[in-house]
Amino acid sequence: MGLSMDEQKAVERFKTDVVEPSMTKLVILDFHADWCGPCKALAPMLEKVAAEYADKGVVLKKIDVDEEKFIAAQFQVQSIPTVYALFQGQPVADLTNARSETQMKQTLDQILAQLPVEAGAEQSPQPEQDVSQFVTMAEQILAEGDAERAAGIFDQVVQMAPNDAAAHVGLVRALVQAGHVEQAQAALAAAETNPAIATDPQIEQARSALELAGNKVDDSELAALKEQAASGDMQARYDYAEAAFAAGQRDAAAEELLAMFEADREWNEGAPKAKLLQIFEAVGLEDPWVVATRRRLSRLLFG
Incomplete structure (x- = not known):
């Protein structure tokens, strides 16, 4: 659909958090921001009414316009607070002007009388096991x-x-x-x-x-890279270290990268150190091999 990865993720979050509940419930969708004074003034009323109408099938969902700019743009939000009622994924009413508790309840009563909203409070998902x-x-x-x-x-x-x-x-x-x-x-x-x-x-x-x-090569290519690295060329040494780690030879990879860092820590904007840190992250910071190798890097860094 021509969406960026961030936009796709925003759509997925919105589908999960808002659209899916709205298939059976009436969702009050509150577009707000932390810096918005009127939003903070309106929030307690929305929360109170939503709680009182939970048994009638009403749920409150909040969208921070700073964190979800793409979703706010799809709803053409021009100012905040903006409040909509959603049912089955579609806006069915603009609740923005219902600023008092009485106005909000009257509007909700009218909507609920016209739509097949499933009564009963939204069920909270079962907590996951402590794993x-x-x-x-x-x-x-x-x-x-x-x-x-x-x-x-x-x-x-x-x-x-x-x-x-x-x-x-x-x-x-x-x-x-x-x-x-x-x-x-x-x-x-x-x-x-x-x-x-x-x-x-x-x-x-x-x-x-x-x-x-993804840097894995076959045995003959790895041997060739090792031979090239022996010439002392920094790029060849770096390529060999990457391939050695991908082949499961993490000791050889670490030795090469540590030696490169010791020889010229500024080469290629500190690439050997950056690669070591990436390896540490991939293996796991609590791994004994990582702990020992990090200690060696620290000694080179701080002497």
């Missing part, structure tokens, strides 16, 4: 080198708690380390369709792991 102990266990197994087993545990955790970002990230990293790059790509793609996961900062760790895996 932190399983994530920790899988991380430990991954750090010990059993990527296959770790991937299996992470996959089970994802099924138990689909909104747990750490589990999704761990699954991608474990699959990469086990050599299942295509499965890792599919796992990341699936995670990114979940708005709660796609916007989580932890997802960058999974993207880093896949990016690094």
